[in-house]
Amino acid sequence: MNSARRATATAVVLAASGALLGVAAPAASAAAPKCASPVYTRQFFANTTFSGTPKKTDCDSAVNENWRTGAPATGLPKDNFGVRWTVTRDFGSGGPFALPVSAQDGIRVYLDGTRKVDLWKNVSTTQKKTVNVTVPAGRHTLRVDFVNWTGAANVSFAYTPRTTADVDKVKPLVPAGLSVTYDAATGRAKVGWSKNNEMDLAGYRVYRRLKGYPYEAAPLAGTTATGFTDTTLPVTGDTYYYEVRAFDKAGNESAGTADKPVTTADRTAPGAPAGLEVTDASEQGGLRIGWSVQLGAASYRVYRATSADGTYTRLGETTEESYRDATAAVGTRYSYRVTAVDAAGNESARSAALTGARRDDTPPPPVTGLKATPTDYGFELTWDPNPAPDLLRYSVYAGRVLSDGEERVCSASQDAWLMPDVTSYRYQSTPDGEERCFFVEAVDTSWNSRYEMTGEADVVVATELGTPPVEDGTEPATAAGDVTVAPAP
Known part of the structure; x- marks a missing residue:
């Protein structure tokens, strides 16, 4: 009866004047806190059987308490109380773990409801123990029950992986979300x-x-x-x-x-082309530049200068391993360099320079104005200067006129080579009264000669002085209209 009255009296609130203000409703029990793993949920019981509603529930980051002889929380007795810690967490691949405990008085540890540690007795000194367990992969629940019957109270618990190579043979899980x-x-x-x-x-x-x-x-x-x-x-x-x-x-x-x-992005250029060759391609018109295949090249760019160390201008681009320079002038020497370009547009360094010239297949124009003037020692040859810009020399041919029926042929051989600024020649090795045939060929710096290339030449024939004069008293005239030249050897 007394205890019931006391319980009822606690619900009555009086004003300072003694007037009755009202009766307070029983306080609603606070909602249990949500403790994020790996934090423990901790529950306090006013008994050693963990029965009834916990007197208090909170979160605890570790099981490590020393209450000595005091109560563990307000409203709990200093003896005959119980505390329970619970946590559910992901252990990854699991493996070997150690469960070290110490307590005064009793402690029990459960893994997924299976008891792993049992030191459940009233003691006067702290008892300790370490149990080794293997935790499977995935999520598991640990529960620690501690009770104090009488006297001092302390408790500690941990779960720690065993990490020595001779014990732990369990591989970690494969990382997720790559x-x-x-x-x-x-x-x-x-x-x-x-x-x-x-x-x-x-x-x-x-x-x-x-x-x-x-x-x-x-x-x-x-x-x-x-x-x-x-x-x-x-x-x-x-x-x-x-x-x-x-x-x-x-x-x-x-x-x-x-x-x-x-x-990856492609910013790496191929290597520079090697093995350059420059060959004449006059039949197609121009010079042909060739090179070796370069790994990674999608195309090649050709550059030209008038000297190896000159300023190079890009001529063109090709996917082949050669390029024809159709703009190369005959007789002009050019230097070429080539680069490789990959599919991403990266251009290599330029190759080493190589120089070449287009072959000149055009002979100088025929020598004009050739005259053979007989003298008392032979003949004096004169002709007009040849206009060829690349004139190298004059070749003077001298020989005899051979007759085969109606055809007269000048069978001649080279008698002299003359510099391009010389336009006369003295021929002295003819006996008096002998007939001789002559022609002069212009030869250019590419060794082109009209006679060598076509077998044609403009021949003049004359007779050395000492022959009887003709009836009108004049000397024989220089003429060759009916004389052809023998083919070049």
Whole structure:
């Protein structure tokens, strides 16, 4: 009866004047807090059987208390109370764990409802024990029950992975959520993944391989973060693959994630072409420049200058391994350099210079104005200067006129070579009264000669002085209208 009255009296609130203000309703029990894993949910009981509604529920980051001889919380007795900690968390790949405990008085530890530690007795000193367990992969619940019957109260508990290589043989889980993004402007690849739930995680290893090749044994990088930026990617337009592996403190490495590819920007030019050749292509018109095939080249650009160390101008571009310079002037020497261009437009350095000239197949114009004037010592030859700009020399031919029926032929051979500024020649090796035939050929710097190329020449015939004069008293005239020249040897 007394206890009932006391309980009722607590609900009466009186004013300072003694007037009755009202009866307060019983306070609603506070909602149990939500404790985010791996924080424990802690419950306080005013008994050692964990029965009834907890007197208090809160969150606790660790099981490590020393209440000595006092009450663990307001409203609880200092003896014969119980405290329960509960946590559900992801253990990743699981593995070997140690469960060290110490308590005064009793402690029990459960893993998924199965008792692993049992020190359940009233003691006068702290009792300790460590139990080794294997935790399976995934999510599991730990529960710690502690009771104090009498006297001092203290409790501690932990669950720690065993990380020595001889004990831990469990590989970490494969990292999840791998992603790779590529920045073409900087040439960098950003690799990211989700945090691994291993409690004994040491870090992550990032691997990279070129398409068509395996991953190397050594990783590209190691990190404890969940991301990595690759600043060493070659900018060659090739495809590379990434994978990430987790490793723990015992040295166990997970399998690799699924490959994630990136195709790099191509800023690497091919090598410079080699093996240049310049050949005459007068039949087609011009000079032909050739070179060796260059790996990675999609086309080639040809540059020309008037000297090896001159200023080069781009002539054109081709996908072939040769190019015809149709604008090359006959007789002019040109220097050429070639570059290789890949599919991305990267241009190589220029090749070494090579010089060539288009062959001159055009002989100088015929020598005009040739005259053979007989003298008392032979003949005096004169002719007009030849207008060829590349004139190298004059070749003077002298010989005899042979007659075969009605045809007269000048069978001649070279008698002299003269400089291009000489337009006369004295021929002295003819006996008196002998007939001789002559022609003069202009030869250019490419050794072109009309007679050598066509077998044609303008012949003059004359008779050396000492022959009887003709009836009208004049000397024989120089003429060759009916004389042809013998073919060039």
